[in-house]
Amino acid sequence: MALVSMKSLMNHALENKYAVGYFESWNLESVLSVIDAAERTNSPVIIGFSGMFLGNDERKVEENIYHYGSLGKAIAENSKVPVALLLNEADKVSILINGLKAGFNAIMYQDPKKSFEETIEITKYITRTAHYVGADVEAEVGELPNADIASNTVKGGELTDPDKAEYFVEQTEVDALAVSIGNVHLLEGKKSELDFDLLKTLRKRIKVPLVLHGGTGISEDNLKEAIKLGMCKINVGTVLKRVFINYIQTYLKSNNVDSIDPHEVIGKGGAKDMLCGAREAMSEEIIRFIKIFGSENKAKMM
Template identity: 30%
Template sequence: MPLVSTGELVSAAAAESRGIAAFNVITLEHAEAIAAGAERAGAPAILQISENAVKFHGGKLAAIAAAASAVARASTAPLALHLDHVVSADLLRAAADEGFSSVMFDASKLPYDENVKATADAVRRCHERGLWIEAELGKVGGKDGEPPLDAHAPGVRTAPSEAAAYVADTGVDALAVAVGSSHAMTRRTASLDHTLIADLRHAVPVPLVLHGSSGVPDEEIRRAVAAGMVKINVGTALNTAFTGAVRAFLEADPSTVDPRKYLAPAREAMAGTVAGFLRTIRA
């Protein structure tokens, strides 16, 4: 099936008051698992490659982008390709050339005024290339080895009035907000602020994005979508499934040297995780 644009999938989900899941791709097995899980659940999904994943591949975007794109095109599920948490200007420029329909530009660590300026410039450049663009306001935390943030600490969560001004001043197509989740959580214990999600939904005219969804329990995700969250990002949960399957296989058979023996169950474990999240998000 031809690649679908991220904007199309997110807009369709928002129009129907449902969620759309975006899953992080690190290896070819991740991409294959996401496609298999989407087919199993009968649902569309977004394959997203982060700047950190590109760094893992030696800073070269083309190969992993081509692999993810090829997997998506061979799938019977509607799938999109998204470049996530981009800081590098060079990587931002490369997105359209490598088949991405969307980018998440991350200036969230900058002071507010600098975030607005940098993001508005990124929006202009992305829209000139036909790219849909997401940005972040607030502090989700947990990336690059950072400890998870206290979701109730001052200045952590996204303020609706500031979000409205930010969207108006930058022109972003979607907004990632801080409402109680954190990146890199390996236990699903996050408690979201559903009142804040609803307030943000009414304050901004663009779809809301939940980062750090791996640490959010199923019922919290369902409530978040009902309150107005649209794009649901999942990464660590796939890695937890992958690593758990590899570890279990090698503990049972430590003499194995053929990586296909343990990558197959690892890929299957990720596919099951993908299907589970998709069913939850679309329930």
């Protein structure tokens, strides 16, 4: 099908009472695994990359956002399902602007170090710029807590205040709002409990579609209830990397790689190809979410 706007995907999801998934990728195998899953289930999907990670100053090799934008755009345009391309959670304005030039048709600015007022000012600029070129903008009011796997703790975070959220959306004219309603970033092993009363209030007062980050750490029941209450975009990242890592770990434990032709391990795409295997395992996990989100077969309706 085609590269379509994130806004149109969210509106279709809202009207038809399902959620569209944003499954965050980081390289070719991972982004293809998202498309594989979406095509196999006939589901609309949002693909994309983390602006925070791609723009991270500590990267060993500086990334060129044009590589990721061009790649994502080509994949979206050649897919069999409707696809939006998001540059997620970037804390540098320059990356977002270059991202728009590179082909991303949705962007999200997020920098917890900035005050609420500063974030409004920067987001206003970003929204105006993105809208000029037909791209959509997501923002977040409140802040998700972060889980720390090493210490098994959850730190920080602030629930979304409905007054602030309403004011923010009016001021900035963003197209989607990510909310903090008990959801947690990076949470593995246990599940967070969502505050459904807060979600109901936010749905009543916020004029734009709502987004739930931290999909990995939310139970199937909570996800379904949130969708019933009007949540129409859900982000999943952490568990996809975990599945990818686990596949490679198991592969390396059970295969003596030294005695296998390297082309069989990487590149040929056969039964012994480790990266293809990881890509398939990741796809299976995405399909599980697509079914929970109710977006299976919704590509046909668009």
